[in-house]
Every structure is written in C-alpha cells, then in structure tokens.
Amino acid sequence: MDQTKTRNFCIIAHIDHGKSTLADRLLQQTDTVSDRDMQEQLLDSMDLEREKGVTIKASAVHMTYTADDGEQYYLNLIDTPGHVDFGYEVSRALQGCEGAILVVDATQGIEAQTLANLYLALEADLEIIPVINKIDLPAAQPELVAEEVESVIGIPAEDAIPISAKMGTNIRAVLEAIVNQVPSPGGDPDKPLQALVFDSHYDAYKGVIAYVRIFEGGLNRRNPIKIMSNGVITDPIEIGFFMPGMVPQQTLAAGQVGYIATGLKEVRECRVGDTITLKEGPAEEPLPGFLAVKPMVFAGFYPSNNEDYSELRDALDKLQLNDAALMFEPETSTALSFGFRCGFLGMFHMEIIQERLEREYDLDIIATAPSVRYEVVIRNTEEVVSISSPADLPEEGEIEEIREPWMHVQVFTPEEYYGVLMELIMKRRGEFVGQEYPAPGRIIFKFDIPLAELIVDFYDKLKSVSRGYASMDYDFAGYRSSDLVKLDVLVNKQPVDALAMIIHREAAYHRGQRLVTELKNRIPRQMFEVPIQASVGKRVVSRANVKALRKDVLAKCYGGDVSRKRKLLEKQKKGKKRMKMIGNVEVPQEAFMAVLKLNED
Amino acid sequence: MEAVSLYIHIPFCQYRCSYCDFNTYTSLSDLKPAYTDALVREIAEVAAGRNLIAQTIFFGGGTPSLMPPHLLKKIFEQIHRSFTLMPEAEVTMEANPETVDKDYLTAVQELGVNRISFGAQSAVASELAILGREHTFETVRTAVSTAQAIGLTNLNIDLIYGVPGQTLESWRSSLEAAVALATPHLSLYCLTIEPGTPMQRWLHGGEIEPPDPDLAADQYEFTCEFLERHGFEHYEISNWAKPGFSSRHNLAYWYNENYLGFGAGAHGHAAGTRYAGVRQPRAYIRRLTDNEHSPLDYPLSAATADHTRLSTAEQMSDTVIMGLRLLQEGATDKRFRERFNTSLPEAFGETLSQLYEMGLLAWSDQQQALKLTRKGWFLSNQVFRHFV
Numbered sequence: 002m003d004q005t006k007t008r009n010f011c012i013i014a015h016i017d018h019g020k021s022t023l024a025d026r027l028l029q030q031t032d033t034v035s036d037r038d039m040q041e042q043l044l045d046s047m048d049l050e051r052e053k054g055v056t057i058k059a060s061a062v063h064m065t066y067t068a069d070d071g072e073q074y075y076l077n078l079i080d081t082p083g084h085v086d087f088g089y090e091v092s093r094a095l096q097g098c099e100g101a102i103l104v105v106d107a108t109q110g111i112e113a114q115t116l117a118n119l120y121l122a123l124e125a126d127l128e129i130i131p132v133i134n135k136i137d138l139p140a141a142q143p144e145l146v147a148e149e150v151e152s153v154i155g156i157p158a159e160d161a162i163p164i165s166a167k168m169g170t171n172i173r174a175v176l177e178a179i180v181n182q183v184p185s186p187g188g189d190p191d192k193p194l195q196a197l198v199f200d201s202h203y204d205a206y207k208g209v210i211a212y213v214r215i216f217e218g219g220l221n222r223r224n225p226i227k228i229m230s231n232g233v234i235t236d237p238i239e240i241g242f243f244m245p246g247m248v249p250q251q252t253l254a255a256g257q258v259g260y261i262a263t264g265l266k267e268v269r270e271c272r273v274g275d276t277i278t279l280k281e282g283p284a285e286e287p288l289p290g291f292l293a294v295k296p297m298v299f300a301g302f303y304p305s306n307n308e309d310y311s312e313l314r315d316a317l318d319k320l321q322l323n324d325a326a327l328m329f330e331p332e333t334s335t336a337l338s339f340g341f342r343c344g345f346l347g348m349f350h351m352e353i354i355q356e357r358l359e360r361e362y363d364l365d366i367i368a369t370a371p372s373v374r375y376e377v378v379i380r381n382t383e384e385v386v387s388i389s390s391p392a393d394l395p396e397e398g399e400i401e402e403i404r405e406p407w408m409h410v411q412v413f414t415p416e417e418y419y420g421v422l423m424e425l426i427m428k429r430r431g432e433f434v435g436q437e438y439p440a441p442g443r444i445i446f447k448f449d450i451p452l453a454e455l456i457v458d459f460y461d462k463l464k465s466v467s468r469g470y471a472s473m474d475y476d477f478a479g480y481r482s483s484d485l486v487k488l489d490v491l492v493n494k495q496p497v498d499a500l501a502m503i504i505h506r507e508a509a510y511h512r513g514q515r516l517v518t519e520l521k522n523r524i525p526r527q528m529f530e531v532p533i534q535a536s537v538g539k540r541v542v543s544r545a546n547v548k549a550l551r552k553d554v555l556a557k558c559y560g561g562d563v564s565r566k567r568k569l570l571e572k573q574k575k576g577k578k579r580m581k582m583i584g585n586v587e588v589p590q591e592a593f594m595a596v597l598k599l600n601e602d
Numbered sequence: 603m604e605a606v607s608l609y610i611h612i613p614f615c616q617y618r619c620s621y622c623d624f625n626t627y628t629s630l631s632d633l634k635p636a637y638t639d640a641l642v643r644e645i646a647e648v649a650a651g652r653n654l655i656a657q658t659i660f661f662g663g664g665t666p667s668l669m670p671p672h673l674l675k676k677i678f679e680q681i682h683r684s685f686t687l688m689p690e691a692e693v694t695m696e697a698n699p700e701t702v703d704k705d706y707l708t709a710v711q712e713l714g715v716n717r718i719s720f721g722a723q724s725a726v727a728s729e730l731a732i733l734g735r736e737h738t739f740e741t742v743r744t745a746v747s748t749a750q751a752i753g754l755t756n757l758n759i760d761l762i763y764g765v766p767g768q769t770l771e772s773w774r775s776s777l778e779a780a781v782a783l784a785t786p787h788l789s790l791y792c793l794t795i796e797p798g799t800p801m802q803r804w805l806h807g808g809e810i811e812p813p814d815p816d817l818a819a820d821q822y823e824f825t826c827e828f829l830e831r832h833g834f835e836h837y838e839i840s841n842w843a844k845p846g847f848s849s850r851h852n853l854a855y856w857y858n859e860n861y862l863g864f865g866a867g868a869h870g871h872a873a874g875t876r877y878a879g880v881r882q883p884r885a886y887i888r889r890l891t892d893n894e895h896s897p898l899d900y901p902l903s904a905a906t907a908d909h910t911r912l913s914t915a916e917q918m919s920d921t922v923i924m925g926l927r928l929l930q931e932g933a934t935d936k937r938f939r940e941r942f943n944t945s946l947p948e949a950f951g952e953t954l955s956q957l958y959e960m961g962l963l964a965w966s967d968q969q970q971a972l973k974l975t976r977k978g979w980f981l982s983n984q985v986f987r988h989f990v
Contacts (some may be wrong), residue, residue, distance in 0.1 A: 550984075570983070
C-alpha cells in the first residue's frame with residue numbers, strides 16, 4: 002500500500018451533531034459496508050452508547066476510496082469518544098490522525114465540547130475540514146454557523162462544506178476534501194517500530210486488542226512485540242485492519258492504522274497512549290504523551306442485596322478487562338455491608354459503569370456520595386496523605402490543611418443564560434477567570450471550580466438552567482487548599498460510615514440538616530428515643546429525634562386470626578433480620594439507600 | 603371424651619363496614635336456608651363417631667343476628683345431636699344492635715344463647731359514619747336494655763379507638779356511654795386499616811388522615827386506667843370484664859385449646875392441626891351438598907380448603923404468644939409443662955432473658971406464670987416476634 006495514498010482522520014462533533022451518521026455515510030459511500038448490512042450507527046456498538054448518543058469506545062475503520070482523480074486511496078477513520086471524562090483518550094486518538102472533520106450542527110452552532118476537542122486537534126497540528134451538518138432542517142442556518150466557524154478558527158466560511166448526513170447530501174465532497182486536504186502520513190518503514198495505542202478492547206479469544214497507529218517502522222504478524230512502558234513482551238495472535246470487522250493482514254506499515262491482537266489478558270498491560278515496538282530491534286524512545294490515567298471521582302458501590310457481593314466483584318472484573326481507567330478495591334461499611342471503593346475518570350464514567358452493572362449484569366447497586374481524592378497535610382510532620390474516602394480522613398486535630406482538586410472549566414452558552422449560569426457557578430464556589438465572545442450572542446465562560454462541586458449534579462443543573470443550550474468542558478487545574486470538613490451522621494451517637502462526607506465548611510450545616518431530616522423520616526421508631534445528628538468534628542450542626550415507639554399491638558387475636566397473625570409476625574421477624582444495626586438501633590437498609598439517593602437530586 | 607369449643611360462622615351482612623375485611627357478603631341472604639343445611643351437614647360429618655363435649659359455642663360473622671330463629675334452631679338441634687353440651691356452657695352470639703328486638707332476643711335465648719356481643723363501635727355519630735355503621739348509639743342502648751330486660755345480662759360491647767378524626771375526648775365519651783350500659787364485658791380494639799377495605803382506599807386517596815399511633819397509645823393508656831376505676835379487670839390485651847365475666851370461648855383461643863370451626867371460611871384447631879374452610883358461601887354449600895367424598899380425618903370436613911399440621915415448636919410458641927395476651931393470668935408454666943413436658947425457661951431460656959432485660963416480660967410472684975410488663979402491654983408485638 003502506498004503511503005502517499007493513505008489518509009488518517011477523525012471526526013470532531015458535539016453529542017447529537019451527527020458524527021455517527023456521517024461516519025455511517027462514509028462507510029456506505031466507500032462500499033466498506035453494504036447498504037443492506039448497514040446497521041444504524043455502526044460505530045457505536047454498545048447499546049448504552051446508542052442510547053446516550055455518545056461514543057464511549059473509539060473505533061478505527063479502514064476504507065478504500067476511488068477519488069475523482071481516478072486514484073485509489075486508503076482512508077482510516079479514527080473515532081473519538083465524545084465526552085469530557087475521556088479527554089485523554091481523545092487526545093491520543095487525535096495524535097493518530099493528520100486531519101479532522103469538524104462537524105457543526107447547522108441549527109446549533111459550535112458547542113463547548115466541540116471547541117475543546119477542536120483545540121486538542123489544533124494542538125496536534127491536524128488539518129481541519131469544517132462540515133456544516135443538518136442543512137436539510139428548516140431551522141438550519143449554514144451561513145451563520147460557517148461565519149461562527151470562521152471567527153473561532155479562522156477557516157474561511159466558504160470552505161465549510163454544507164451537508165446532510167441523514168439525507169446523504171454532499172458526502173462525496175467530504176471524501177474529496179479528505180483526499181485533497183489531509184496530508185499523507187509520514188514515517189520511515191525502515192526505522193524501529195513505534196506504534197501508538199490509541200484504544201483497546203478485550204476479546205475473549207484473542208486477548209487485548211490494541212488499536213494502533215504505526216508511526217515508524219512496521220511489523221509482521223510473526224514478530225514478537227514489546228509494550229514500552231512496562232517492558233511486557235508477547236507474541237501477537239493476529240494483526241490487521243478494522244473493515245469494520247477485524248480483517249487479518251500479514252503486515253502493518255508506517256502510516257497505517259489497524260489492530261494488534263496481543264493475547265494479553267488485561268487492558269492495563271497495554272494502555273491507551275502506550276507505544277508498542279518490536280522485541281528484536283526495539284525503538285529507543287516511546288512516542289511522547291503517555292500518561293497513566295488516574296481516577297478523579299470515587300464512590301462506594303454496594304450490592305443492594307448483600308448476597309450479590311461476589312457477582313458484583315465478577316462484573317467489575319469483567320468491566321475492567323475493557324476499561325483500564327476503572328479501579329476498584331474491597332470496602333466494608335456497617336450500614337451497607339460489603340462492597341467496593343471504585344475510582345472513575347469522572348461522573349459520566351461512573352454513571353456508565355453503574356448502568357452497565359445494572360443492565361448487563363442485572364445487579365442492583367447502591368452508590369455512596371461521590372467523592373474526589375483529597376490531599377491531607379498532617380500537622381507537625383508535614384506529611385501529605387492522599388485519601389479518596391471520607392472514612393480515611395485523619396482526626397481534625399491532626400490535620401494541618403486539606404487540599405482538593407480544582408478544575409478549569411469552560412462553558413459555552415447563548416448570552417441570555419449569562420446571569421443564571423454565573424449564579425450557579427458562584428454558588429458552587431467557582432472563581433471567574435474570563436469570558437470570550439466567539440460569535441454574536443454567544444459567550445464562552447472560563448472559570449475554576451472544585452471538582453467536588455462539579456461531580457454533584459453540576460452538569461444537570463447547567464443543562465436545566467440553560468434549557469439545554471449551555472455546554473461545558475473541563476480539565477484538571479491542580480490542588481488547592483480549602484476549608485473542608487468531615488460531616489458525620491450519627492444514629493444514637495454512632496457514626497454511620499456510608500453517610501460521611503468531606504464537604505466545604507459553609508455547606509455542612511445545610512447538608513447535615515437535609516441528611517438528618519431524611520434519615521429521621523425513614524428510621525422506624527424503636528423502643529427508645531433515637532437521636533439523629535449531623536456533626537462536624539465535635540460540633541453538632543443538626544439534630545432530630547426518632548421518637549420512641551409507644552405502641553405495637555395486634556388488637557385482635559381470635560381463632561381465625563392465629564395463623565394469619567403468626568405469618569405477620571414471621572414476616573416482621575424476617576424484616577428485622579435484614580435490618581442493619583447501628584449500635585443498638587435497627588435501621589432498614591432502604592433508609593440508607595433513600596438518603597444516598599438524595600445525592601442524585 | 604374430648605372437650606372442644608365450637609365456632610360457627612354466619613357470612614351475611616346487610617351492609618359492609620368501611621374497616622371490615624372479614625369473610626362476609628351483603629348480597630347472599632337468599633342462601634341462608636341452604637347455608638343452614640350445609641352447616642348441619644358439616645357439624646354432623648366432623649363430629650360423627652366421636653364422643654365430643656362442647657364447652658362453649660360462638661356464633662360469629664358477618665352478622666349472626668340476621669339468621670332467623672327457625673334456621674338457628676336447626677343448627678342447635680344438630681349441635682345437640684352431635685355433641686354433649688357442657689352444663690352452663692357459654693353460648694355467644696354476635697349481634698348488630700339494629701337487627702334485634704325483644705321477640706328475636708327471646709327466641710334465641712330460648713334456643714340456648716346466653717351471651718350477646720353487640721357491635722357498638724362508637725357513641726359518636728361522626729365516628730360511626732366514618733366506620734360505615736348504619737346505626738346510632740341510641741339503638742345500642744335500646745338493644746342492650748331490651749336484652750337485659752329479658753334476663754340476657756351477660757353482654758359484651760365492642761368499641762373501636764384509633765379511628766381517623768377521633769380524639770382522646772371523644773373516645774372518653776364513647777367509653778363513658780358504654781360503661782353506663784352496665785354490661786359486664788367490653789372489647790376495645792385499636793383500628794387496623796386492612797388492605798382491600800374502603801377505609802384503606804380513603805387513606806390512599808388522602809380522604810382521611812392516617813391514625814396517629816401516639817394518640818392511640820394515649821387512648822389505650824386512658825382506657826386501662828378508666829376501666830380499672832370502674833371495676834373492670836383487664837384480662838386480655840383488648841378485653842375487659844367484671845370479675846367472673848371473661849369470655850370463656852375466647853379464653854379457649856388464648857389457652858391455645860381445641861376448637862372446631864364450622865361454616866364458610868371458618869378456622870379450627872384440633873388434633874394438632876389448624877384448618878380453614880372454603881370462604882365463598884356458594885362453594886361451601888356445594889362442597890357439603892356433593893355427597894361423593896371419602897371420609898376425612900378429624901377435624902377436617904368436605905369444606906376444608908387448607909390445613910396444616912403444627913410442629914411441637916409451633917404449638918409451643920403459639921401457646922406462649924396466645925397465653926401472654928392474658929395480661930393477668932399470663933402463660934402459666936404448669937399448663938405449659940403439662941402439655942409439652944418441658945418448662946417455659948427450658949423451651950425459651952435465651953429469648954426470655956432478652957425480654958426481661960428489655961423490661962417487656964416478667965415472672966409472676968412465685969414464678970408460676972410469665973407475663974407482659976405494663977410496658978409490654980403496649981409493645982406486645984415486639985415480644986411475640988421473639989417467639990416465632
């Protein structure tokens with residue numbers, strides 16, 4: 002295959018702007034997939050993705066296209082995940098390309114996420130081909146949107162290609178632009194192999210399948226390979242292209258995009274961003290930019306039915322096979338029994354994992370309030386401890402300082418939501434950084450905000466106050482010292498571990514009150530009065546009492562009632578067995594679940 | 603010779619009360635003659651070939667007082683054919699006050715009824731309305747004095763507390779009105795809103811407020827003290843009687859003794875078995891009219907819909923649970939030992955000590971009987987749960 006005839010590109014788009022539909026059309030137009038086999042939105046193969054309208058796993062498809070100049074070209078479409086939690090994966094996928102199609106909805110214009118990915122693409126030095134989609138819609142304003150594109154990235158408005166992916170309008174123009182504008186990949190086939198892993202998935206028969214872009218050198222399917230970050234050596238089981246199914250090849254050469262079936266058992270052994278080389282005659286340096294992704298958001302996952310513990314562990318194991326970013330370790334709670342402390346890239350990642358556990362593994366999960374990783378400076382010793390569970394926070398007296406992760410955030414919004422968004426940001430301890438006006442009537446807000454404030458329904462609030470128009474993107478800014486405290490909830494003076502949280506001092510009172518009220522309403526009356534308290538250190542910030550049970554009597558018990566009442570008592574006794582003991586107080590697990598659900602509001 | 607109590611179920615009512623989930627029907631009164639014949643057959647079948655002594659009889663419902671005397675007569679005749687009636691056996695009939703007059707009461711008295719239990723429920727008109735009762739308290743007064751006038755003085759009155767809209771004051775007025783009727787027995791029940799009743803629908807629909815359990819506790823507490831002052835003995839959780847007037851039939855339940863249930867949906871307990879008859883009166887009649895069946899083991903009949911043999915452990919726990927309902931007498935160790943060849947502490951040692959510690963259970967002076975403490979009266983379910 003002629004390297005000069007190869008084009009590697011990706012598609013950048015906001016959710017719902019039509020990325021998948023355009024990808025489908027490209028596959029059809031190049032006869033990669035027959036119309037008959039065309040499954041709607043082929044690239045998003047997971048149900049969940051299709052439902053959420055986003056791509057979770059990137060994919061890479063090899064197409065053959067005969068251009069207007071009569072030549073045959075090899076086009077590799079690298080699909081990118083469409084959510085901010087996966088920013089790092091996006092950057093790796095972009096690194097594998099020389100060009101990017103920027104899809105903008107003709108009715109909506111540019112959104113924050115598109116812009117964020119676009120900046121990543123510009124940083125990776127990609128050739129940008131702007132495409133204005135959905136021109137078939139009555140509300141389409143392709144000229145206006147093209148002007149917006151021009152003002153944001155400086156590509157002349159007349160160069161933007163108006164298309165309708167849905168109707169199949171002007172798709173060939175997009176293919177021609179790829180051939181004519183995207184540079185062919187460089188790379189010396191004689192140098193030692195450097196292959197960038199930009200995605201992976203686990204296959205039960207072939208082990209970890211690494212999605213690779215070959216930068217230098219090449220490999221034969223019989224060459225033993227080496228993973229550069231960890232020195233793992235393995236014999237590939239198979240190499241090839243996605244067309245879009247896996248089609249084995251004898252060789253992969255510089256400039257090409259394809260897969261290596263590594264036979265490895267864990268995706269963690271071959272992570273996104275890593276470099277693969279050959280065992281014999283390896284490259285001296287890996288490709289730049291490899292980062293071990295670290296989870297940012299943590300939560301305890303507990304099965305609502307305690308007997309499902311081992312099933313939950315198996316399910317997490319299986320999910321981890323395909324998801325190097327998912328972390329988990331066993332955790333015990335008095336309130337919720339046995340479960341796992343899990344780490345995620347972000348809230349969206351957490352939500353996906355939870356949904357997959359529930360949907361694919363039929364597990365009912367209780368999640369504790371999401372938390373971030375805090376840095377705690379210990380008094381006197383100045384030692385810094387990193388904690389991701391409130392339970393691990395040292396005593397108040399031992400703490401010199403608590404630092405929490407802050408994020409740079411940018412929000413893209415129509416002007417009229419300026420006020421409500423500013424209010425939301427300020428309420429969440431956000432610090433305004435600046436604003437830009439990329440186009441008439443539109444604003445980009447920039448601000449810094451603690452990650453802890455972002456992970457509790459910030460995105461949903463943002464969407465609801467802006468009627469769905471505002472969009473956001475964020476990245477890690479650094480750790481900053483904050484006035485943080487541990488809020489404990491005590492039932493009859495006993496702390497309830499699952500309900501503890503680390504929270505800003507000013508929010509502790511309000512939150513404590515809410516937890517106490519909710520718990521009070523859900524703990525059944527006991528034979529003694531039960532105080533429910535929320536406390537910060539030794540100071541009680543909220544208190545309520547569950548009054549003592551005064552009367553619990555079966556009024557009537559005659560001949561016909563005996564067996565019925567007996568059944569009732571047996572049922573009550575069983576119910577009691579399912580109760581969790583907090584000290585000497587019996588609390589139904591449902592009470593904790595209900596209180597934890599508060600976090601979802 | 604075996605002594606048993608008899609329960610006879612009459613599943614007919616003129617109307618359904620809003621709180622009632624009993625096995626009763628308002629549109630089947632045409633079935634009364636056929637139902638009577640079926641009862642007669644069932645009694646004959648169960649008692650056949652056994653030498654049984656009936657120590658008490660109880661006509662419950664439904665509304666037994668809707669049965670005309672000539673039909674009751676047939677039932678009594680069969681009872682006399684099948685059982686030896688103990689001298690001075692207690693024979694109770696439940697009655698709705700508006701269904702009886704002097705002639706009727708005289709007729710049933712002549713048949714052998716010597717105790718009447720009147721459903722009064724409340725002396726407050728608005729509460730009677732919520733409960734779906736179609737009589738006034740004045741009707742109760744008349745019925746009671748009519749009975750007393752003909753010498754039927756062993757009377758009970760049922761009242762309900764914990765009714766939506768009821769207050770401590772209004773409950774007090776009902777109690778006072780009831781006590782004024784000078785009946786030697788009172789059954790006072792805390793309202794339980796049962797599934798499937800109109801009252802439960804009203805509650806779900808927000809038409810009535812859920813009863814306040816603390817108010818019910820206040821009402822109960824007040825009742826205990828009020829009736830003690832009026833010379834009543836609080837002999838069972840929900841029953842009060844002047845000395846010597848405890849219901850002997852109901853005591854058979856609380857002693858966990860044997861009783862035979864006859865009629866649609868009637869429950870019985872004998873020969874280590876609990877059983878219940880088919881609930882639908884038509885089905886009941888059909889089963890007993892169809893003669894083609896092989897004889898069943900005592901105490902079952904052709905109408906039996908389900909039955910369970912009780913393990914010794916179940917019988918022991920039933921005996922304690924039912925016995926503890928008797929607040930003064932308690933679960934007596936002697937009776938328990940005679941029946942099960944083991945003492946209460948041997949059978950329930952661990953459980954008992956937990957409950958003493960919680961202050962819910964105590965022994966009587968000479969360790970003869972296990973009793974609920976006064977605290978335990980209010981929390982008896984918490985106690986009983988430990989025994990199942």
